[in-house]
Amino acid sequence: MSIQIQQVSKSFGSYQALHSINLTIEDGEFVAILGPSGCGKTTLLRILAGFEQPSSGNVLMDGKVVAGSGTLLPPEKRRIGMVFQSFALWPHMNVSEHVRFPIRTHKSTPSHIKNNEQNRIQEVLNMSGLSHLAERMPHELSGGQKQRVAIARAIAPQPSLLLMDEPLSSLDAMLRMDMRREIQQVHRNTKSAVVYVTHDQGEALAMADRIIVMKDGRIEQAGTPQEIYLRPETEFVARFVSKSNLVKGHWDADMFVPEGGTNIAWPGKQVANYFKSNGLYPVRPDQFHLQPSSQAGILGEIANIQFQGKEFHYDIRSDTKRWEVISPLPFGLNEQVSLSLSSVGGEGV
Amino acid sequence: MEKLKRNMIVLRGQDNGRRSIFSLPGLFRWNRLIALLGAIAILLFFVYPVLKLVLLSFQGEQGLTLSHYNELLQQERFWSTLRNTVYIVIGSTVFSLVIGTALAWVVAYTDIRHKSALHMGIMLCFILPSYVLTLSWSSFTGSQSWLAHVLQWIHPDLAPWSMYSMGGIVFVMGIHHFPLVYMFTLDVLRKIPRDLEWAARAGGASRIEVFRRITLPLALPGLTAGGLLVFLASLDNFGIPAFLGTPVNISVLSTLIYEEIIGFGPSAFARGASLSVLLGAAAVIGSLLQWILLRKSHASDTMQPDLTPRYELGRMRKPLAFAIWAGLALITIIPLSSMISMSLKRAYGLGLTRANMTLDNYRYILFENERVWQAIQNSLVLSLVTMLACLIIGSGFAYIRVRKPNQFNKMAELATAVPYTLPGIVFALSMILVWMEPIPGWNPGIYGTMTILFIAYICRFLILQIRSSVTSFMQLDASMEEAARISGAGFWRKWTAVLLPLLLPGILTGGMLVFLTALTELTVSALLYSSGSQTIGVTIFSFEQAGDTLYSTALSSLIVALIAVGGVILLIAQRWATRKGVKS
Numbered sequence A: 001m002s003i004q005i006q007q008v009s010k011s012f013g014s015y016q017a018l019h020s021i022n023l024t025i026e027d028g029e030f031v032a033i034l035g036p037s038g039c040g041k042t043t044l045l046r047i048l049a050g051f052e053q054p055s056s057g058n059v060l061m062d063g064k065v066v067a068g069s070g071t072l073l074p075p076e077k078r079r080i081g082m083v084f085q086s087f088a089l090w091p092h093m094n095v096s097e098h099v100r101f102p103i104r105t106h107k108s109t110p111s112h113i114k115n116n117e118q119n120r121i122q123e124v125l126n127m128s129g130l131s132h133l134a135e136r137m138p139h140e141l142s143g144g145q146k147q148r149v150a151i152a153r154a155i156a157p158q159p160s161l162l163l164m165d166e167p168l169s170s171l172d173a174m175l176r177m178d179m180r181r182e183i184q185q186v187h188r189n190t191k192s193a194v195v196y197v198t199h200d201q202g203e204a205l206a207m208a209d210r211i212i213v214m215k216d217g218r219i220e221q222a223g224t225p226q227e228i229y230l231r232p233e234t235e236f237v238a239r240f241v242s243k244s245n246l247v248k249g250h251w252d253a254d255m256f257v258p259e260g261g262t263n264i265a266w267p268g269k270q271v272a273n274y275f276k277s278n279g280l281y282p283v284r285p286d287q288f289h290l291q292p293s294s295q296a297g298i299l300g301e302i303a304n305i306q307f308q309g310k311e312f313h314y315d316i317r318s319d320t321k322r323w324e325v326i327s328p329l330p331f332g333l334n335e336q337v338s339l340s341l342s343s344v345g346g347e348g349v
Numbered sequence B: 001m002e003k004l005k006r007n008m009i010v011l012r013g014q015d016n017g018r019r020s021i022f023s024l025p026g027l028f029r030w031n032r033l034i035a036l037l038g039a040i041a042i043l044l045f046f047v048y049p050v051l052k053l054v055l056l057s058f059q060g061e062q063g064l065t066l067s068h069y070n071e072l073l074q075q076e077r078f079w080s081t082l083r084n085t086v087y088i089v090i091g092s093t094v095f096s097l098v099i100g101t102a103l104a105w106v107v108a109y110t111d112i113r114h115k116s117a118l119h120m121g122i123m124l125c126f127i128l129p130s131y132v133l134t135l136s137w138s139s140f141t142g143s144q145s146w147l148a149h150v151l152q153w154i155h156p157d158l159a160p161w162s163m164y165s166m167g168g169i170v171f172v173m174g175i176h177h178f179p180l181v182y183m184f185t186l187d188v189l190r191k192i193p194r195d196l197e198w199a200a201r202a203g204g205a206s207r208i209e210v211f212r213r214i215t216l217p218l219a220l221p222g223l224t225a226g227g228l229l230v231f232l233a234s235l236d237n238f239g240i241p242a243f244l245g246t247p248v249n250i251s252v253l254s255t256l257i258y259e260e261i262i263g264f265g266p267s268a269f270a271r272g273a274s275l276s277v278l279l280g281a282a283a284v285i286g287s288l289l290q291w292i293l294l295r296k297s298h299a300s301d302t303m304q305p306d307l308t309p310r311y312e313l314g315r316m317r318k319p320l321a322f323a324i325w326a327g328l329a330l331i332t333i334i335p336l337s338s339m340i341s342m343s344l345k346r347a348y349g350l351g352l353t354r355a356n357m358t359l360d361n362y363r364y365i366l367f368e369n370e371r372v373w374q375a376i377q378n379s380l381v382l383s384l385v386t387m388l389a390c391l392i393i394g395s396g397f398a399y400i401r402v403r404k405p406n407q408f409n410k411m412a413e414l415a416t417a418v419p420y421t422l423p424g425i426v427f428a429l430s431m432i433l434v435w436m437e438p439i440p441g442w443n444p445g446i447y448g449t450m451t452i453l454f455i456a457y458i459c460r461f462l463i464l465q466i467r468s469s470v471t472s473f474m475q476l477d478a479s480m481e482e483a484a485r486i487s488g489a490g491f492w493r494k495w496t497a498v499l500l501p502l503l504l505p506g507i508l509t510g511g512m513l514v515f516l517t518a519l520t521e522l523t524v525s526a527l528l529y530s531s532g533s534q535t536i537g538v539t540i541f542s543f544e545q546a547g548d549t550l551y552s553t554a555l556s557s558l559i560v561a562l563i564a565v566g567g568v569i570l571l572i573a574q575r576w577a578t579r580k581g582v583k584s
Helices: A042-050 A094-104 A113-114 A117-127 A143-155 A173-190 A199-207 A225-230 A235-240 A273-278 B003-017 B024-058 B067-074 B076-109 B117-125 B130-140 B145-156 B166-190 B194-202 B207-236 B239-242 B253-263 B268-302 B314-343 B362-370 B370-403 B408-423 B426-436 B450-475 B478-486 B491-519 B524-529 B536-543 B549-579
Strands: A003-012 A015-025 A030-034 A056-063 A064-068 A080-083 A161-165 A193-198 A210-215 A218-223 A245-252 A255-258 A282-285 A288-292 A298-307 A312-317 A324-325 A336-341
Touching: A003 B239, A015 A042, A015 A161, A015 A218, A015 A312, A015 B549, A030 A042, A030 A199, A042 A080, A042 A161, A042 A199, A080 B478, A094 A113, A094 A117, A094 A143, A094 B370, A094 B478, A094 B491, A113 A117, A117 A143, A117 A273, A143 A324, A143 A336, A161 A288, A173 A193, A173 A199, A193 A255, A199 A225, A199 B524, A210 A225, A210 A235, A210 B130, A218 A225, A225 A282, A235 A245, A235 A273, A235 A282, A245 A324, A273 A282, A288 A324, A298 A324, A324 B268, B024 B067, B024 B268, B024 B426, B024 B450, B067 B268, B076 B117, B076 B166, B076 B207, B076 B253, B076 B314, B117 B314, B117 B408, B130 B166, B130 B239, B130 B549, B166 B239, B166 B549, B194 B207, B207 B253, B207 B268, B239 B253, B239 B536, B253 B268, B253 B426, B253 B524, B268 B408, B268 B426, B314 B549, B362 B370, B362 B549, B370 B450, B370 B491, B370 B536, B370 B549, B408 B450, B426 B450, B450 B491, B450 B524, B524 B536, B536 B549
Parallel strands: A030 A193, A030 A210, A080 A161, A161 A193
Antiparallel strands: A003 A015, A003 A056, A056 A064, A210 A218, A245 A255, A245 A282, A288 A336, A298 A312, A298 A336, A312 A324
């Protein structure tokens, strides 16, 4: 299903949650909407689901207006599946009843599924690795199993759009990693479009075909994970997605001369115009190269060290600023170091 | 019902006509129409009666006047009634507070065994209608009772203390109401974090000091609110003073109003109304205070109650358990069985031997006296209809109140609480005033029939259903419902497949509460009944007034049996719900 969101705004009383959002989602695309809490991402998802009416603007699904001025197609009449943050499993139904419910209830379930209900239930349960749990009640399931049931229920009637509202946020860290893989698998198998709302940039980067970064009800930047991560266009995206340090200095054409540096200039052909016109250079923690202080670069002192196994996370203090740096090289506390731009990832020196 | 169905069909027809896209302006118009109708109904049923009552108390032959109040204040009868009311209310409140708090502390904090059975035993005093408890105690302490025989055997001059006295009223009211304090305090105590007490112990405080300086101050808002609840219940209570006080000329405000209205003097309604305004004002002030106190302690709402024991009783465990169980048996089971044994006697005053035992009293009330049979039917129909009406209206309203909260809903909920907040006798009088002549000069013939009882019961008990349904809806996350809609469920499927199965246990508990309360109701029906529309409560009251103690105890015993059946049904329903995994 292709979805067009045209000039959609939403306000709750005097609070404006969305400011004329424009967005097109292609058939089969995995789109992640990424932003901190309160950025309007959940409101946007609920508008797509049909639980909220936009204050102005239209939502079109396959060219048909489903929400606009004076019209609202209710959620039960849209061909969508949804996975809720709290799973929203019904405590009085067992696993296979959960899967059966939408197949039987949804009017737009394709007839070949409706007529072979039992086969489809089996198929979906197998796909989600739940076959052996078919008779279990929700309270007899672990967190990850609940999540699988929620996904199985959402995909059972073959919806053409799958909405996911922070589906991994109530799972523990280890399980989250496994579930990412499973969600990718589901996307590959079902070929339906997925809109995935999250505040975790790792999830968005890992799974999405396209990421929409939102802030204060507006789209900050949209693009592929690589574009968003490697070439942020705004300060917010640089900080929120890639945790970049913003180095002050001045631009000379495509070369950047950082403040407080000695005899260095960094190449920055692909750095977005915003930074160039504001005299900034976004540097990701892993992009910094740490050297003994005798080398050229920005000078600083190591203020804190956290060992993470394959690398060290350093807090480095220079005259007025603090930098976050990730480096595999060992340095000691209070040691003097020099920071320069490494050639890792995208931008070469 | 028929009308509802027709509306649904109209709604659906429209829906199809618009090719399954809701027209929003149309939806808004429906919503507005429903809101408007709701507002009119609330004003008519809940607000107007109170206004009318207040107005009447100020109405003289020439415009507004204070003469009814003046007249009242000059009567010696009024002052003595007021004194009695104050003594009885304060006495029974203090009594309830002491027993209720002590029991709550034991159940909440100690490792006493069989807590849930104990809980049920304590609640029994409150579940029994006050007039049943009264009859039990008056038969237990009567001159022919076992107690009297036992005392006489100890010493010929010993006789039980007469329940027909101030002390008797205070005592019965106290044991009827202490479960209220107990329930309130139990929850408050369990929500006091144990760390706070540990911190005080670690800071060097002794156990007693911890209780005095940590537990008690923290529990105080809840305790006071519980006390106020008992205060309100005691003001409201009509059965106990009517059964125990009226024969010996002790009247309280609620019985005085009753006597005024029944007496039908020239200005009976006006005098009754001014008394009612005074009593109602006291009740409203009490409720406001309670509300403020509870709002203050709202922070503890999110706290999970801590169910594990904090104090080990050690060697005291068995003696204490024995004392509590014996006490509970003494105040409920033994008097109850004394009442039941009385109902089995051939004649009042005979000893309880096999020869004197008979089921004649039951045969009489069930098969020979048509009025009793009529009353049982009336009460059953009344409480069934009230329960169903409250289930539908109350749950529907609760749903809107929880899912789409706004100022209008909030005001509506407040308004529906009015009839239950007002003392029953006051509310009943306001019902008479409104339905005798809703518009001056027009008598729709509602007063004096069953209809007024239906209206009054539904208005008065609706809030019980609303409260329990609101609790059920709040516990159900909105995403449950949204998941059903996303899965394609429309209105009916959403309700029948998801919402109702999940909510039914909670909603039905509320419905059962409404049913049992309506079934055993006395106060409102005492004022509103007429020949042919008498209820069980009223019939027992008339038997007692006529001195037919054997019949009144027999009918009361029947009521106890009915309540027991209701309780068992409720328990089975809850079991069944738990087995279906709904609760966990």
